[in-house]
Amino acid sequence: MKIAAGIDLGTQSLKVVLYDYEEKRIAAQASCPLELISKEDGTREQKTEWYDAALKNAFEKLPAELRSRIEAVGVSGQQHGFVPLDKDGKSLYNVKLWNDTSTAEECRTLTEQAGGDAEVIREAGNLMLPGFTAPKILWLKNHFPEVWKKLHYILLPHDYVNYVLTGNYVMEAGDASGTALFNPAKRAWSQKLCSLIDEHLYDLLAPLIASDEQAGTVSEKAARLLGIPEGIPVSSGGGDNMMGAIGTGTVSDGFLTMSMGTSGTLYGYSDKPIADPEHGLSGFCSSMGGWLPLLCTMNCTVATEQIRSLFGLSVADFDRLAAAAEPGAQGVRVLPFFNGERTPNLPKGRASITGLTMTNSSRQNICRAAMESAVFALKGGLDAFKKLGFEPKEIRLIGGGAKSPLWRQIVADIMNVPVSVPVSEEAAALGAAVQALWCLEGGTPDRIKSLCAEHIRLNKEKSAQPGSAVCEYERAYRDYNELLGQLSPLYTHG
Structure with missing residues (x-):
């Protein structure tokens, strides 16, 4: 061994x-x-x-x-x-x-x-x-x-x-x-x-x-x-994120890794420098040569965990309630800025639940809106990638959100891109191990790509394809951005 x-x-x-x-x-x-x-x-x-x-x-x-x-x-x-x-x-x-x-x-x-x-x-x-x-x-x-x-x-x-x-x-x-x-x-x-x-x-x-x-x-x-x-x-x-790219096999153009943990990140490999900081797409280097354009939000599973705690729900019960709601949560929206926020740049940001009426005020809709909000925030990164000519073929989902079948489907529908999940849940740690193997071999830049092909496997049973909710989410995403534009001035200066 x-x-x-x-x-x-x-x-x-x-x-x-x-x-x-x-x-x-x-x-x-x-x-x-x-x-x-x-x-x-x-x-x-x-x-x-x-x-x-x-x-x-x-x-x-x-x-x-x-x-x-x-x-x-x-x-x-x-x-x-x-x-x-x-x-x-x-x-x-x-x-x-x-x-x-x-x-x-x-x-x-x-x-x-x-x-x-x-x-x-x-x-x-x-x-x-x-x-x-x-x-x-x-x-x-x-x-x-x-x-x-x-x-x-x-x-x-x-x-x-x-x-x-x-x-x-x-x-x-x-x-x-x-x-x-x-x-x-x-x-x-x-x-x-x-x-x-x-x-x-x-x-x-x-x-x-x-x-x-x-x-x-x-x-x-x-x-x-x-x-x-x-x-x-x-x-x-x-x-x-750099190690997560290796650990998910995001080592060539066209593939994106989306990490849904405490923070949310969306990143992809590029052979040349790519950045759009004004739209949240940071210009980073990768840790295998090349570059790693990346969008990061400070609030991802933070939002669902806070609302789950507020309602006193287990993870399974939270998912069950969210699954019972319709895509778009009947107009309920969550701005998930419990930690302030980096993308958009609102360090003094605060979370809010809006769009509640006499007919849509339910735990189901609020739970689903919390899940959707994390993905809406990251969709801005996908839009920035596309504007720079990056055509996404597949999103490789990692982090706590990847464990939820509902969240995987929400990601596929909102992003309108196929979703796959690596076999290993510890993408960053595995990526570090594969980089260590590359170092041990004294490998070339091309060798890290072949090592990923050899050692990174995907779980086909956890894949998700865009479905019938795509159109509904396009409308909900426009609503989310309009709400964000209206409330952002409250958090810019105080």
């Missing part, structure tokens, strides 16, 4: 899969939940100590005999989080996460200093949004100047795990392109954007390695901590 390990550091948990690449199956997997610090000002934070403990806990749950057979490790991590360390590798402050919206003021400051949105887009391929890393760095400097003076390492969550495993301080283009300090077209740090925060920031940023390079090898300390072999390669890794 030959094993590549994939680690996925998410918002809600840290997961590890041990992938037997000879038998093409997951031999074992384990996870450990993570806490979240939430505040009314939009703060969303975690602690590096939680990551350390979760990493150790997850590996300890795996059979020692299998751990001893690991030949390479790959790491996936939630994007955009800011991990500040001192010169000894100790955390200086909490990790500010992708869904932290407390940095809206820093975004305004950086955008003005850069010369406006157009200049930021020219340098970063994106707008300066609260979800990205750059405003978080300025926030730390503004709020904790004494801590700032001790800052030595600037890491993203997946890079932090690489650092724990290897002791090396490096980054790769995929995750780095989500910092708003990086030029995706040039695949290089932007000295101009860095200088807006601090004249020394550029020198603090990690050296960049190629996607197929090693971040390093497992250190003696990490080997003892996790019970894995010392000296085995650790691949470059990447953001969870």
